[in-house]
Amino acid sequence: MKAVRIHQFGGPEVLRYEDVADPRPRKDQVLVRVKAVAMNHLDLWVRNGLPGVSLPHILGSDVAGEVVEVGEYVTSVKAGQRVLVAPMHFCNHCTQCVAGRQNMCREFTVLGNAIDGGNCELMAIAAVNIIPLPDHLDFDQAASVPLVFLTAFHMLTGRASVRPGNTVLVLAANSGVGIAAIQVAKLFRAVVISTAGTDEKMAKARELGADYVIDHYRQNISEEVKNITHREGVDIVVEHVGPATWEHSLRSLKPSGTLVTCGATTGPQVGIDLRFVFSRQLSILGSYMGTMGELNQVLKHVFSGRLKPVVDQVFPLADARSAHEYMEQSEMFGKIVMNP
Numbered sequence: 001m002k003a004v005r006i007h008q009f010g011g012p013e014v015l016r017y018e019d020v021a022d023p024r025p026r027k028d029q030v031l032v033r034v035k036a037v038a039m040n041h042l043d044l045w046v047r048n049g050l051p052g053v054s055l056p057h058i059l060g061s062d063v064a065g066e067v068v069e070v071g072e073y074v075t076s077v078k079a080g081q082r083v084l085v086a087p088m089h090f091c092n093h094c095t096q097c098v099a100g101r102q103n104m105c106r107e108f109t110v111l112g113n114a115i116d117g118g119n120c121e122l123m124a125i126a127a128v129n130i131i132p133l134p135d136h137l138d139f140d141q142a143a144s145v146p147l148v149f150l151t152a153f154h155m156l157t158g159r160a161s162v163r164p165g166n167t168v169l170v171l172a173a174n175s176g177v178g179i180a181a182i183q184v185a186k187l188f189r190a191v192v193i194s195t196a197g198t199d200e201k202m203a204k205a206r207e208l209g210a211d212y213v214i215d216h217y218r219q220n221i222s223e224e225v226k227n228i229t230h231r232e233g234v235d236i237v238v239e240h241v242g243p244a245t246w247e248h249s250l251r252s253l254k255p256s257g258t259l260v261t262c263g264a265t266t267g268p269q270v271g272i273d274l275r276f277v278f279s280r281q282l283s284i285l286g287s288y289m290g291t292m293g294e295l296n297q298v299l300k301h302v303f304s305g306r307l308k309p310v311v312d313q314v315f316p317l318a319d320a321r322s323a324h325e326y327m328e329q330s331e332m333f334g335k336i337v338m339n340p
C-alpha cells in the first residue's frame, strides 16, 4: 500500500509518500480501507518530534473508511461496511479500561501518536475501535468528527460539568476543538462567547451558534468578556491555545469559574498568579481526549445532525506536505482532510 511516513522529525519536508507492506489484521482486528483521514494539530507536534514516537512513523488520528475483511473473532462488523475509527489505543482489559475510562489506561495513546495512524491506504485496527457510519455522512465529514468532538465533549461534560444557563468562553472558533466546543456548549443550553481573527470567521462562529464573538486580534478578550457578561465573567473557559490567550482566559472567569485545557498550540509554558487563583476560588482542569462511552454519546448527536462537522479543505494524501503547510498557516475554518 501507499502511506505517508516520517523517517525523521522536522518540517513538512520530512513527509514521504511511499510504498509500505500491507497490514494484516489479527484475529480480533478489522482491516479498513482508508477513505478519508482528517488532520489535527497533533500531526504537526508528532511530525516536529514527540517522545514515544518510533521511526519510521505513520501520522493521522481521524479515519473514516470501508471494512475490507475482519479477523476470525470479529462479529460486530462485516466486509463492505462504512465505518469510523475511534482515534485511540487502549489495552481494553485493565481496571481503567473495564471501568470505561479508556483515556486513563496506562497504554492509552492517540492513533498516529505513539502508534501508527491513518495516513495510509489500509489499517489493521482492533474491532473495539470500529463504529458503523450512517449513509448520510460522507467520509470527509465523518473523518472530521472523532478527535475534536470527543475532546470538546469530554472537556465540557466529563470535566467542567457544563449546565444549562452557564456562560462558556470558547477560544479560537476556527479551530477543530473550537468548532466542536461551540456546538457542544449550545447543545447543553449554555451561552457561548467565542473568538476569531477575521470578520468572515466571526460570521462563521455565529452560524455555528456562538451568541457573542470577539475579534481576538483587534479586541482585548477579557475586557470584552467583562462587557458582555456585565463584569461578571464566564463559568467555563475552553482553553487550547496556551500562552497567547492564557492570561485572558483566567481573567475571563467569574469567581469559582473553571478553566479546562486540552492543548497548547502556542507553547507549553504559562504563568499563574496564585493569589488570583485562590482568592477567586478558580478551578484549572486538564482534559485529554475522552472515553469510548463519551465518543458514542457525542457521535449520536453528530449522526442525528445536532452537531455538525466542518470541512475546510480536502487534499490528496499524496500531497500531505501541502496539507501540513496549509495547517501551519492557520488560515482554515474547520478540518483539513486527506484522501488516499
Ligand SMILES: [Zn+2]
Binding pocket: 090, 091, 092, 093, 094, 095, 096, 097, 098, 105, 106, 107
Ligand atoms: Zn487499559
